Amino acid sequence: MTEKKAEIGIFGGSGFYSLLDNVEEISIETPYGAPSDRLTIGEIGGRKVAFLPRHGRNHQYPPHMINYRANIYAMKLLGVEQIIGPCATGSLQPEVKPGMFVLCDQLVDRTSGRKDTFYDGPIATHVSAADPYCDVMREVAFETAKELGIPVKNGGTVVVIQGPRFSTRAESKWFSSMGWEVINMTQYPEAYLARELEMCYLNVSLITDYDVGLEGMPEIPPVSHEEVIRVFTANNEKLKSLIFELVPKLPSVRNCTCSRALEGARF
Ligand SMILES: [Zn+2]
Numbered sequence: 001m002t003e004k005k006a007e008i009g010i011f012g013g014s015g016f017y018s019l020l021d022n023v024e025e026i027s028i029e030t031p032y033g034a035p036s037d038r039l040t041i042g043e044i045g046g047r048k049v050a051f052l053p054r055h056g057r058n059h060q061y062p063p064h065m066i067n068y069r070a071n072i073y074a075m076k077l078l079g080v081e082q083i084i085g086p087c088a089t090g091s092l093q094p095e096v097k098p099g100m101f102v103l104c105d106q107l108v109d110r111t112s113g114r115k116d117t118f119y120d121g122p123i124a125t126h127v128s129a130a131d132p133y134c135d136v137m138r139e140v141a142f143e144t145a146k147e148l149g150i151p152v153k154n155g156g157t158v159v160v161i162q163g164p165r166f167s168t169r170a171e172s173k174w175f176s177s178m179g180w181e182v183i184n185m186t187q188y189p190e191a192y193l194a195r196e197l198e199m200c201y202l203n204v205s206l207i208t209d210y211d212v213g214l215e216g217m218p219e220i221p222p223v224s225h226e227e228v229i230r231v232f233t234a235n236n237e238k239l240k241s242l243i244f245e246l247v248p249k250l251p252s253v254r255n256c257t258c259s260r261a262l263e264g265a266r267f
Contacts, residue, residue, distance in 0.1 A: 004079030005041050006050035008247055009199075011071070013087040013186065013206075015236045017053045019243070020044070028077060032069035032115075036061050039074060045248030050078050054186060063163045063185035069115055072193040081259070082137060082250055083194050086204040086239050088232065089158065089182040090211035092172065094219045096181050098231045101150055101238070102205040103138045105131065106157040108180060109188040113162075116189035118196050127196050127265045134200035136256045141202055144246045150238050156181035158205055160188035172213025183211050200258040204242070206235040 005026075010019060020042035027038050036056040042049055054071055055061050075083060089102070096102060119125035138154065145152035159175045161167060163185035167175070175183060182205045194201040209228045214220050 006048045006078045006080050007082065007252070008047055008049045008250060009075035009078070009080035009083040010049055010051045010243060011083065011085045011190070012051060012053035014055065014059070015088065015232055016086065016239065017057045017059070019051045019240070020049070023051075028074040030070045030073040030077065032073055033067050035070045035074040036066060039078065041078070044244055047247050047250070049247060050075060050080055054190070064111075064114070066186065068190050068193055069118060072190065072197065072199075073118070076197045076199065080199060081254060082134070082200040082202070084202050084204065084243060084246070085187070085190060086206060087184050087186050088208050088235070089184040089205040090209055091181065091207045092159070092176040092183055092211050092214070093181050094214060094217060096153065096207055097151070098207050098209055098223070099151060099235065100153060100207045101145055101242070102153045102156040102182050102207065103141055104158045104182065104187070104203040104205055105133050105135070105138060105155045107132055107187050107191060108157060108159045111160055111162045111188050114189055116192065118193065124267050125262070125265050126267070127261050129192055129195065132191050132195060132201070133203055134256055134258050136251060136254070137200050137202035140249050141204065141242070141246055144249060145242055148238070148241055148245060150242060153181070156205070158182045158184050158187050158203065160184055160186070167212060169213050172211045175211070176213050182207065195258060195261050198259050198261045200254065200256060204239065206239060208232045208235065
């Protein structure tokens, strides 16, 4: 293992390719291959953080081509225990409006063929995914977002689709009718892989626009491409302010169950 260089890991999503100035850049190789880019190590409020743009800094890896195992394992090698995983998402519910942040506590996996485990044998390891996100990180993030005046929803379900295509109208209507809030292409297996290595993971879903199935509903006004870009850019700015406030407040000693995810998982 590399020496412990960071305690908190942050993945950058679409439009979020750098976080800190005066950082140390490191290339890491993992048993699962190379992560999406070099990682940058820096400090926020006295806490050591590692940053990695999950699509690569030139957005060269679309969601279905990201090496999620390498990205998560690289964080583990640096000593990271808690991960902040923001992502751009579409809304599946009229009341979940563009510009809002949803801190999801559940996910639905609609991906296929992704390498989604570190445990291919010979020791059978079945890690619970009942609650795939860290409750402790979510509560701290919720309070922090409220203090900053960011419109935020505590809890929600993200449907993760394979991509690169977007949903059909029928698929999108189905997801909405289930009561799920947001749709995205990267939360699975990223969040679950963190759990397999006993790391905490916080989802921050940045709502960019409404998914295709909500178009034409009376309460959804038509939006221009320029408006989507404006919301997208503003979300990433709000996200950075949230991260700078949130990181120093995260517990430095963990008591959550994420840190004991492998207890009872092996047979
Ligand atoms: Zn946790």
